[in-house]
Amino acid sequence: xxxVAIKMLTGDRAKYFGIVLGITFASFLITxxxxxxxxxxxxxxxxxxDLSQPDxxxxxxxxxxxxxxxxLQDTKLFRVRGVEGVEWAVPLYKGLLKARLENGxxxxxxxxxxxxxxxxxxxxxxxxxxxxxxxxxxxxxxxEVGANGKLAKTPTDASGxxxxxxxxxxxxxxDTLELNDHRATVVGICRVxxxxxxxxxxxxxxxxxxTFAPRERKLLSFILVQGKPxxxxxxxxxxxxxxxxxxxxxxxxxxxTTVRYFxxxxxxxxNFGIAVALGFxxxxxxxxxxxxxxxxxxxxxxxxxxxxxxxxITLLGMILLQGVLVGLIGYGLGVGGAALMGxxxxxxxxxxxxxxxILAVTAGAVTIICxxxxxxxxxxxxxxxxxxxxxx
Amino acid sequence: MDxxxxxxxAVSCKGVTKTYGTGQSQVVALRGVDLDVRxxxxxxxxxxxxxxxxxLISVIAGILDRDQGECSVYGQDFSTMPQRKRTRxxxxxxxxxxxxxxxLPTLSAAENVSVPLLINGESRGRAISKAKDALARVGLGxxxxxxxxxxxxxxxxxxxxxxxxxxxxxxIVCDEPTSALDHETGHKVMELLREVALGDGRSLxxxxxDARIFEFADRIAKMDDGxxxxxxxxxxELI
Numbered sequence: 001x002x003x004v005a006i007k008m009l010t011g012d013r014a015k016y017f018g019i020v021l022g023i024t025f026a027s028f029l030i031t032x033x034x035x036x037x038x039x040x041x042x043x044x045x046x047x048x049x050d051l052s053q054p055d056x057x058x059x060x061x062x063x064x065x066x067x068x069x070x071x072l073q074d075t076k077l078f079r080v081r082g083v084e085g086v087e088w089a090v091p092l093y094k095g096l097l098k099a100r101l102e103n104g105x106x107x108x109x110x111x112x113x114x115x116x117x118x119x120x121x122x123x124x125x126x127x128x129x130x131x132x133x134x135x136x137x138x139x140x141x142x143x144e145v146g147a148n149g150k151l152a153k154t155p156t157d158a159s160g161x162x163x164x165x166x167x168x169x170x171x172x173x174x175d176t177l178e179l180n181d182h183r184a185t186v187v188g189i190c191r192v193x194x195x196x197x198x199x200x201x202x203x204x205x206x207x208x209x210x211t212f213a214p215r216e217r218k219l220l221s222f223i224l225v226q227g228k229p230x231x232x233x234x235x236x237x238x239x240x241x242x243x244x245x246x247x248x249x250x251x252x253x254x255x256x257t258t259v260r261y262f263x264x265x266x267x268x269x270x271n272f273g274i275a276v277a278l279g280f281x282x283x284x285x286x287x288x289x290x291x292x293x294x295x296x297x298x299x300x301x302x303x304x305x306x307x308x309x310x311x312x313i314t315l316l317g318m319i320l321l322q323g324v325l326v327g328l329i330g331y332g333l334g335v336g337g338a339a340l341m342g343x344x345x346x347x348x349x350x351x352x353x354x355x356x357x358i359l360a361v362t363a364g365a366v367t368i369i370c371x372x373x374x375x376x377x378x379x380x381x382x383x384x385x386x387x388x389x390x391x392x
Numbered sequence: 393m394d395x396x397x398x399x400x401x402a403v404s405c406k407g408v409t410k411t412y413g414t415g416q417s418q419v420v421a422l423r424g425v426d427l428d429v430r431x432x433x434x435x436x437x438x439x440x441x442x443x444x445x446x447x448l449i450s451v452i453a454g455i456l457d458r459d460q461g462e463c464s465v466y467g468q469d470f471s472t473m474p475q476r477k478r479t480r481x482x483x484x485x486x487x488x489x490x491x492x493x494x495x496l497p498t499l500s501a502a503e504n505v506s507v508p509l510l511i512n513g514e515s516r517g518r519a520i521s522k523a524k525d526a527l528a529r530v531g532l533g534x535x536x537x538x539x540x541x542x543x544x545x546x547x548x549x550x551x552x553x554x555x556x557x558x559x560x561x562x563x564i565v566c567d568e569p570t571s572a573l574d575h576e577t578g579h580k581v582m583e584l585l586r587e588v589a590l591g592d593g594r595s596l597x598x599x600x601x602d603a604r605i606f607e608f609a610d611r612i613a614k615m616d617d618g619x620x621x622x623x624x625x626x627x628x629e630l631i
Contacts, residue, residue: 004503007503012497012498307453309484311476390446
């Protein structure tokens with residue numbers, strides 16, 4: 001009877017497409033919104049995960065997330081280095097500085113100051129130039145997106161006047177910019193994770209970053225620590241905290257601390273949660289209602305099948321098969337559409353990250369929609385008196 | 393009434409009652425019906441609307457539970473069977489022809505006819521093959537792939553007859569099989585039912601209003617107000 005069920009479903013084209021469309025829409029919206037949400041969340045901690053080397057980030061105990069900088073005294077670095085089990089510890093400056101562009105406008109940049117000796121904490125991928133070029137005077141490395149976008153130059157004509165509406169010229173190696181009234185020369189272009197606030201990312205040495213930064217008593221943002229081989233990260237974090245009073249977090253821990261902060265203190269999860277819930281509700285409404293209507297329209301046929309000897313189990317199997325079929329097609333189309341959208345907008349401002357967990361969540365949601373849709377239809381058919389077939 | 397040997401009785405109903413609803417909305421549909429259907433006969437149930445004809449064939453076909461009395465089909469009482477056995481018995485032994493055909497609109501004629509065989513566990517290939525043979529017997533061998541919407545009313549009813557016959561049931565119940573058809577087509581359908589459906593000891597119970605087809609009956613049971621008032625062999629004997 002399985003193919004009878006499939007032919008009953010697919011033969012009624014309008015309703016069939018209606019049900020599939022409902023599930024496709026729900027599955028697309030749920031996948032796409034969750035992927036954008038996850039994409040945005042990955043941008044919040046990109047600066048943490050871009051740094052593969054240190055096991056541990058040490059910070060002021062009041063720091064709540066990566067951009068919540070509460071500077072430390074430089075002497076704290078030496079205290080951390082003195083903790084048993086620490087292989088090495090280096091300083092990291094992280095701050096927002098204003099860059100003055102050639103056209104006179106200002107752009108806030110995310111500036112990282114790396115340890116002068118080791119340059120630990122540098123960008124994960126260099127496109128042009130080398131990380132060691134930071135040892136040259138006034139040198140900075142700029143991220144690709146910033147160089148092509150917010151830091152790009154306005155072309156000028158022969159008289160030096162900016163050409164209106166002309167395409168911007170990307171910042172390149174050799175170009176200069178002003179960081180907080182200090183001249184800086186671009187010596188490399190790198191690729192980093194996009195930042196949550198989309199600011200250009202600028203790398204320089206720690207000592208140079210602290211000269212670029214406004215004078216403050218404390219300028220050390222984080223201390224990056226690598227443990228000795230065989231020392232458990234959690235144990236070392238506890239030792240650092242115990243001996244220095246500073247907060248030490250593993251990279252993974254700091255990443256999730258940052259995510260939790262954004263989840264708790266911004267409206268992002270609520271906004272995306274509403275969109276996902278809407279997708280789910282619309283999916284249930286369209287697919288459930290159309291599926292029920294489909295069953296309702298075929299009630300006499302189901303009654304005839306019942307009269308002719310089809311048992312409730314057979315009819316239940318037929319309806320479930322119909323539900324599974326539309327569910328699979330709708331899920332495939334929805335998730336496929338969302339994935340295509342993600343591929344289309346890859347490396348753009350649109351944050352899109354599609355881990356398998358989202359596919360599983362969407363599959364769960366689609367299953368609930370289909371089970372709900374099939375359930376109300378099954379109830380109707382099981383309660384159906386076969387004698388209905390003798391009613392004109 | 394003649395007393396027949398039990399093996400000649402297809403359906404036996406004694407004192408069957410059925411009431412719908414409760415309280416003030418209660419409707420008594422059957423008030424103690426006594427009726428036998430003989431093997432190999434075509435019995436027509438006639439009477440005014442609301443007299444209980446459809447309720448009676450629903451009880452006979454085992455798709456409606458009676459309140460009181462006895463009713464057996466080929467010696468089997470539906471009320472004593474568990475639901476699954478009852479459904480299986482119905483699927484194997486009873487064929488149905490409905491007033492509005494009740495063909496699945498998205499299935500071809502052959503696929504529609506194959507449904508009772510599929511319900512009884514036949515493989516799809518064998519079911520379709522047997523369905524084509526059944527369609528050939530009702531004169532629709534050339535229309536096996538047609539959808540119901542591509543067939544006339546008479547042709548659809550012939551498909552329904554083929555569907556009722558394909559699994560070789562012992563009893564066929566028909567509810568107003570000609571009411572949706574014009575006189576000539578109705579006549580042809582009845583000729584077909586007599587010619588193809590009767591035989592092999594098979595019995596037919598037909599509920600009808602249509603006096604023009606009474607001539608095809610072996611016996612006619614006239615119902616009124618939930619009772620069988622009269623059973624005759626010829627339409628002319630009807631009061």
